[in-house]
Amino acid sequence: MKTYKLIGTCIASLFFAACNDGLDEEVGLNIKVTTNENVSFDGQIITAKKGSPIEFTLSGDPDFLTFFSGEAGCKYQYRERETIDPSQIKSSTLNFSIWFQYGNPSTMIEKHVYISDEFTGLYKDNYEADSLLVEQFEKDGKWKEVIPQSEYPVASVGNADLATSYSYDMSEYMGKRMAIAICYRGIENTAAQSKMYFERMHITNVMNNGQEADFSAGSFGFTPINMKNKWNLKDQTSMKNEREYGTVTNNTAGIWNLTGIGAGSFFIHSTDAGNPLKYSWLVSDLITVNSCSPDQGTKIKDITQRLDTYTYTYNEIGIYNVTFLARNANIDHSSTTTYHMVVNVVE
Structure with missing residues (x-):
């Protein structure tokens, strides 16, 4: 009996050692x-x-x-790598395209793409404070327009191939922390309030050696502020949770869909004619121009x-x-x- 126990112990020891060798x-x-x-x-x-x-x-x-x-x-x-030495950057631009679907974007909605190096950042857990903050910045003229109002597309189109491209010089923000904000505000509902698409939003830094480094909007930390979340609008009933700061993965009127944000693409869905006006912001974290995606x-x-x-x-x-x-x-x-x-x- 002792012999069998000894053999069993030896086999168990060998098995354990072999397993240990594999793990290590x-x-x-x-x-x-x-x-x-x-x-x-x-x-x-x-x-x-x-x-x-x-x-x-x-x-x-x-x-x-x-x-x-x-x-x-x-x-x-x-x-x-998450940042680039500013001395190595020859130029820096914010690039994106915009297109509208449905309605008449020139009269149905008010739209802004803003930037600021004075913005202090969102709380993200205090909706009342955040909603007042973005509006007060707008009222005080502290948001700077990235696109002049006269240069937005004036008509809706069928697809992204017809989007209008924009490029904004970011050189003055080098070494600063700044925020990018988008404001979508319905102003007329006799026709559809247009669906607003952003495509391929990113910051491109061109190095002194000619190489380029991109920083995609997927890294901007965009957070919606759904300004009408308490109204319980009939065309937003599918959104049950996180109504103050939430996004959707479907087409919900007046709510941001960020499912394509990794590639810099996102949209806010349209609202049918006759339905209540929509109002929402989309605000980034405080970011630096010389940031880059690893x-x-x-x-x-x-x-x-x-x-x-x-x-x-x-x-x-x-x-x-x-x-x-x-x-x-x-x-x-x-x-x-x-x-x-x-x-x-x-x-």
Whole structure:
């Protein structure tokens, strides 16, 4: 009996040790490059003709693997960057497009796109204070118009292809904290109060070296202030909760839909003729012009799959610092490693 117990104990110990080794396993990664008439590799630099696929052979089988191509927006060294040194910025612009659907936007609604470096920011938990604050700023002329009223579209159109584009110089706000606000106010209901679309809103900073860095409206922290939330309007009954600061994912008259905000696109829905006038604000957090969205890598592998090769094609001449970020992770242990390579893309 003692012999069986001893054997059982030994087996259990071995099993536990094996499991522990698996949980604590350090991530491994090794990469080779498949060469051909268009791709060569000297052990340090990959030289490839523009438009030629580069095949990386992968070994080590990490749980997760992310690829940074080294192109603009995909640089490993900028994966955590949220601001850019102002001295490195040549120009800065706020860019977006606007289009209206239904009704007559020139007479049915009053619309404003504002900016201010004096705005103190929303409370977001005190609706009365926030609604008074934005209106008092407007009354005191502290909001600055981004678009002159004469330059808004005067007619409704059928789709975003017919949107009017705007570009606003942000240089005077460099190094300052400022807010962007949008005011939509119905003024006539004999026809539909127009649906107002914003497309691809972002701040573009052009660097001294010619490269560009975008800061999307998805990072602006926009918060609605639904000025008629207590009126219980019949065409807003589908909105049950968060009526003071809430958004919708459908078409609710006079309420902001921000489902496309990640790409800088959003809208406030129209109101049928004869229905009550709508009134709402959309106000950003306090942001800085030299903010930027962190660079992103491409997730090419997770723990559910095996990946032996990865192919990528560069279509522009240049030198790129490529990085593979590998990670093993479980509830008890995490291990990461990087593999860096240089790619020289030639004509």
